[in-house]
Amino acid sequence: MNKYLILVSILLIAILIAGCGPVEVVPAEEKIKIGVVTPLTGDASNFGEWTQEGLELAKDEINAKGGVNGKQIELIYEDGKCMPKEALNAIQKLITVDKVSVVIGEICSSATLTMASVAEEAQIILMSTASSSPKITDAGDYVFRNWPSDIFEAGAMAEFANKKGYKTAAIIYVNNDYGLGLRDIFNENFDGNIVAIESYEQESADFRTQLTKIKSANPDSIFIGGYTNEIARIVTQIKEIGLDAQTLSVSTAESEEALGIAGDALEGLYYSSFAIDEARGEAKGYQERFQAKYGKQSEIFAATAYDALKIIAQAMENGIDSETIKNALYSTKNFPGVSGITTFDENGDVAKPPIIKTVKEGKFIKLGE
Amino acid sequence: MGIAAQLIINGIIAGGIYALVALGYTMVYGILRFINFAHGEVFMLGAYLGWVFNILLGVNVIVAGVLAMLGCAVAGFVIDKIAYKPLRGRGMLPPLITAIGISLFLQALAILIFGAQIRTFRTGEVVRGITIPFIDAIITKIQIVIIIVSVALMVALHFYIKYTKTGKAMRAVADNYEVASIVGINPNKVISYVFIIGSALAAAGGILVGMEQNLTPTMGVSIGIKSFTAAVVGGIGNIYGAVLGGFMIGLIENIGIWFIPSGYKDAIAFAVLLFFLLFKPTGIFGVKKGEEVSV
Numbered sequence: 228m229n230k231y232l233i234l235v236s237i238l239l240i241a242i243l244i245a246g247c248g249p250v251e252v253v254p255a256e257e258k259i260k261i262g263v264v265t266p267l268t269g270d271a272s273n274f275g276e277w278t279q280e281g282l283e284l285a286k287d288e289i290n291a292k293g294g295v296n297g298k299q300i301e302l303i304y305e306d307g308k309c310m311p312k313e314a315l316n317a318i319q320k321l322i323t324v325d326k327v328s329v330v331i332g333e334i335c336s337s338a339t340l341t342m343a344s345v346a347e348e349a350q351i352i353l354m355s356t357a358s359s360s361p362k363i364t365d366a367g368d369y370v371f372r373n374w375p376s377d378i379f380e381a382g383a384m385a386e387f388a389n390k391k392g393y394k395t396a397a398i399i400y401v402n403n404d405y406g407l408g409l410r411d412i413f414n415e416n417f418d419g420n421i422v423a424i425e426s427y428e429q430e431s432a433d434f435r436t437q438l439t440k441i442k443s444a445n446p447d448s449i450f451i452g453g454y455t456n457e458i459a460r461i462v463t464q465i466k467e468i469g470l471d472a473q474t475l476s477v478s479t480a481e482s483e484e485a486l487g488i489a490g491d492a493l494e495g496l497y498y499s500s501f502a503i504d505e506a507r508g509e510a511k512g513y514q515e516r517f518q519a520k521y522g523k524q525s526e527i528f529a530a531t532a533y534d535a536l537k538i539i540a541q542a543m544e545n546g547i548d549s550e551t552i553k554n555a556l557y558s559t560k561n562f563p564g565v566s567g568i569t570t571f572d573e574n575g576d577v578a579k580p581p582i583i584k585t586v587k588e589g590k591f592i593k594l595g596e
Numbered sequence: 597m598g599i600a601a602q603l604i605i606n607g608i609i610a611g612g613i614y615a616l617v618a619l620g621y622t623m624v625y626g627i628l629r630f631i632n633f634a635h636g637e638v639f640m641l642g643a644y645l646g647w648v649f650n651i652l653l654g655v656n657v658i659v660a661g662v663l664a665m666l667g668c669a670v671a672g673f674v675i676d677k678i679a680y681k682p683l684r685g686r687g688m689l690p691p692l693i694t695a696i697g698i699s700l701f702l703q704a705l706a707i708l709i710f711g712a713q714i715r716t717f718r719t720g721e722v723v724r725g726i727t728i729p730f731i732d733a734i735i736t737k738i739q740i741v742i743i744i745v746s747v748a749l750m751v752a753l754h755f756y757i758k759y760t761k762t763g764k765a766m767r768a769v770a771d772n773y774e775v776a777s778i779v780g781i782n783p784n785k786v787i788s789y790v791f792i793i794g795s796a797l798a799a800a801g802g803i804l805v806g807m808e809q810n811l812t813p814t815m816g817v818s819i820g821i822k823s824f825t826a827a828v829v830g831g832i833g834n835i836y837g838a839v840l841g842g843f844m845i846g847l848i849e850n851i852g853i854w855f856i857p858s859g860y861k862d863a864i865a866f867a868v869l870l871f872f873l874l875f876k877p878t879g880i881f882g883v884k885k886g887e888e889v890s891v
Binding site: 267268269270272273276402425426427428430431432433435436437439440442443456459460463466467468469484487488489490491492 | 598599602603606610707712713714716718720721722723724725727734736805809810812813814815818850853854857858859861862
């Protein structure tokens with residue numbers, strides 16, 4: 228053997244050992260691995276960031292209290308990019324390489340639905356913390372979500388529009404499972420005439436043609452069913468092309484980023500959402516701890532993620548195989564979460580009552596405040 | 597009248613940007629016979645550089661634009677020297693794959709430095725655009741700037757290619773690489789100029805789009821593909837074809853949605869691409885060249 232080869236081998240081994248970093252106090256097998264698939268890049272990455280904040284806070288709290296039956300929780304993040312194809316690769320990696328029995332994710336409904344079939348086949352728990360497509364209700368036995376179906380949000384917005392007395396509405400929606408769900412439910416529940424329905428591809432930036440078409444239909448109101456960045460761009464362009472109609476949307480509108488992009492164009496938008504009910508003790512303490520860790524207030528998307536991990540940790544107390552966890556999740560009743568009191572129905576869905584909010588002077592406020 | 601005019605205006609705005617970016621694709625292809633897939637990312641880089649100078653460092657927006665164009669010109673030069681030059685003469689596939697690699701690298705780099713969230717040039721209030729008299733279409737100030745700047749740059753490029761020594765050398769190398777080198781033109785120098793100019797044009801497009809639609813690390817992907825389509829439709833290798841193709845794609849996709857559901861907006865551009873590849877693969881202005889090698 229060439230002496231250089233030996234030298235290089237030794238060097239490589241040295242690098243490998245050095246690369247392992249500080250020695251772990253807890254042996255790897257004593258940890259419970261939980262997979263997380265969430266958009267870490269792309270237009271939906273703000274949701275991914277919030278999810279991560281909520282999960283990390285919950286993980287730290289659980290681990291500080293001794294973990295689950297003495298075992299620490301470890302979260303393995305994969306980037307789902309809010310895209311079905313990416314999410315599929317991510318969950319397959321988590322199942323085959325990391326051998327997790329629980330996967331938390333995705334945010335986007337299309338991605339969650341794609342993963343649902345894989346999770347179902349592999350008999351792995353899939354817990355989404357924000358996907359709202361009505362299709363997820365029937366996605367499978369192992370599929371849960373800590374976010375109510377669109378039936379609540381879009382339905383509440385349609386009823387609000389009825390109450391406001393809008394005669395006509397236009398719909399602009401993102402062309403995926405999330406947008407389609409919102410479109411259908413708003414369409415069914417709105418009493419007036421839907422005068423225009425336009426769609427756009429996810430991550431679009433130019434909506435002028437769709438809005439020009441909507442403008443020619445001259446609606447009283449426009450319901451926007453999409454993601455934060457798109458909503459922000461749409462309301463901006465609505466204002467720029469001089470389309471005078473009341474803008475309506477859902478919880479994805481609520482974010483500081485949207486304010487940064489759209490500024491005053493977001494003013495007066497009505498949207499339905501769920502709120503962290505700070506009147507309850509759990510939620511108040513949560514906001515304080517969140518503030519201490521991140522220096523800002525928690526978004527609702529961080530709260531649902533926080534709750535999801537807490538619920539999973541509780542469900543794992545009887546055993547960490549997916550069958551036991553699944554049964555424990557179905558029997559979770561009135562879990563006092565920060566995003567609301569949580570009970571899973573027979574489809575793994577939760578019910579949380581929506582509220583109507585608006586944007587006033589750069590603040591997201593409950594209507595009537 | 598109002599709606600038709602509005603759609604045509606929308607198409608011209610989008611087309612101006614596609615044309616600017618398509619120029620970079622077509623100039624590189626004209627000389628090197630390969631598609632520089634990293635070009636869309638240079639466009640994105642230009643937008644971010646402009647944002648850094650204008651928003652972070654507070655430089656005047658026009659100066660910031662010029663600085664970003666210079667920055668991208670340097671980036672284009674460096675990318676060519678590091679990634680493509682060593683592969684010259686090794687067939688079409690290696691530089692193509694490298695280009696895809698560079699494109700992913702630049703996207704990842706942007707995410708690393710600027711984060712995945714949206715950045716915006718917007719500082720003031722969102723205002724209703726200006727109504728153009730007689731045709732009743734609405735246009736914002738930035739959109740007027742987009743049209744003026746893109747047309748001005750294209751005219752400037754025309755004069756550069758037509759009348760300067762380097763411009764003539766570019767045409768010569770595009771026409772026949774070997775003969776041009778025999779008569780004393782240094783092809784490597786010409787190639788560097790092509791990357792410098794193409795990247796600067798892309799940067800201008802990036803800043804204009806960034807001002808209008810905000811910035812994301814993935815903003816170059818879809819514009820890159822559409823502009824590539826524009827270059828092919830116009831006849832790849834021909835700069836006038838790229839301009840025509842850019843405006844054509846912009847107009848067709850915007851007017852097209854008037855007749856078919858808007859969800860098919862992206863599909864329209866690709867339908868046009870498919871049509872051309874099937875029935876006129878050389879594009880509108882393209883000439884069939886004997887020495888072209890297909891992948």
